[in-house]
Amino acid sequence: MASQKTVVVDHLWDVLVGEDRTVATFKDVGDAIRYCNTKYGNTLKSDNPANFMKDLLRGGHASRNWPERLKQLKITGRQVTGEERIFEFIPYPEGQAEAFPNPFELAGNEPEFVVQSLSLPLTTKSLGRQDESWLIQVAVQLKVLESHFANLSQVGVVELTHLQTGVKLNRTEIDSLFLAVVSKDEETRVNALVTCEAKQQKDPILGSQIVQQVASAYASVRNLNLNIDLVIPVALKSLKRRAAIYIAEFEPWTAEEAQVPEDERKELVVNSSGVYRLSPPVPGIGFTPRKPRKVGKTPAT
Numbered sequence: 097m098a099s100q101k102t103v104v105v106d107h108l109w110d111v112l113v114g115e116d117r118t119v120a121t122f123k124d125v126g127d128a129i130r131y132c133n134t135k136y137g138n139t140l141k142s143d144n145p146a147n148f149m150k151d152l153l154r155g156g157h158a159s160r161n162w163p164e165r166l167k168q169l170k171i172t173g174r175q176v177t178g179e180e181r182i183f184e185f186i187p188y189p190e191g192q193a194e195a196f197p198n199p200f201e202l203a204g205n206e207p208e209f210v211v212q213s214l215s216l217p218l219t220t221k222s223l224g225r226q227d228e229s230w231l232i233q234v235a236v237q238l239k240v241l242e243s244h245f246a247n248l249s250q251v252g253v254v255e256l257t258h259l260q261t262g263v264k265l266n267r268t269e270i271d272s273l274f275l276a277v278v279s280k281d282e283e284t285r286v287n288a289l290v291t292c293e294a295k296q297q298k299d300p301i302l303g304s305q306i307v308q309q310v311a312s313a314y315a316s317v318r319n320l321n322l323n324i325d326l327v328i329p330v331a332l333k334s335l336k337r338r339a340a341i342y343i344a345e346f347e348p349w350t351a352e353e354a355q356v357p358e359d360e361r362k363e364l365v366v367n368s369s370g371v372y373r374l375s376p377p378v379p380g381i382g383f384t385p386r387k388p389r390k391v392g393k394t395p396a397t
Contacts, residue, residue, distance in 0.1 A: 099161040158196035177267040224379030228294040288326035314354035339377030
């Protein structure tokens with residue numbers, strides 16, 4: 097069954113084409129939701145249009161929920177932020193076959209490493225849950241990113257420091273932010289920001305979201321005395337039934353690349369990827385422990 101958002105997107109396309117526009121604003125989305133609620137009996141709430149596109153893309157069914165006629169026209173959408181903007185209608189990039197492909201997902205041939213989880217207290221594990229903040233907490237405490245940069249990355253990270261979790265910036269939110277020291281050669285070391293996006297097992301890794309994080313993260317520290325030369329985007333994803341974390345590390349961005357206008361930004365390219373299996377398994381990270389069996393009362397004698 098298509099999402100109720102499908103007819104809203106379809107209606108928005110007609111509205112924007114009629115006004116020779118491509119970008120949907122807060123007002124456009126709110127008006128379209130209310131119109132479709134009245135006309136089609138939808139029950140969508142119109143008081144939070146900022147999450148409209150984010151919710152449409154969540155869960156990995158965005159292509160299925162995209163209007164059929166826009167697929168035929170090879171028109172997709174991308175999230176844009178700032179200046180009351182929500183998303184923009186754009187043509188499929190060259191070679192793209194569906195509205196929202198997931199090119200950064202697990203391929204199945206990634207190298208796998210074991211990461212110990214014994215250092216997580218049992219009480220902490222007992223509170224494990226399936227959400228992004230728990231995934232980040234586990235990854236930070238078990239130094240999963242450090243394992244990745246040591247084992248697979250070709251960037252040359254020699255030090256990694258966790259800075260913040262849940263970084264709310266002007267145009268986006270970053271699940272976790274790190275500072276890396278990168279060795280370019282025997283005599284040269286530079287500082288790099290590492291932006292980390294966390295995804296639960298059903299949610300796709302969105303390239304546009306990660307690119308916006310790169311730009312916003314660099315802008316937020318540009319005037320600080322950190323001497324940032326690179327931004328390294330990373331995505332983490334919990335893997336269902338594997339009790340593991342998938343890491344996709346993307347090609348670094350220079351300070352110059354992070355500052356170009358939105359429509360001139362380069363494409364994301366995966367530099368390395370791997371799977372990090374937690375041993376023992378950690379609840380909430382692709383693993384749900386069995387509930388303990390209830391023990392009946394001993395019959396009276």
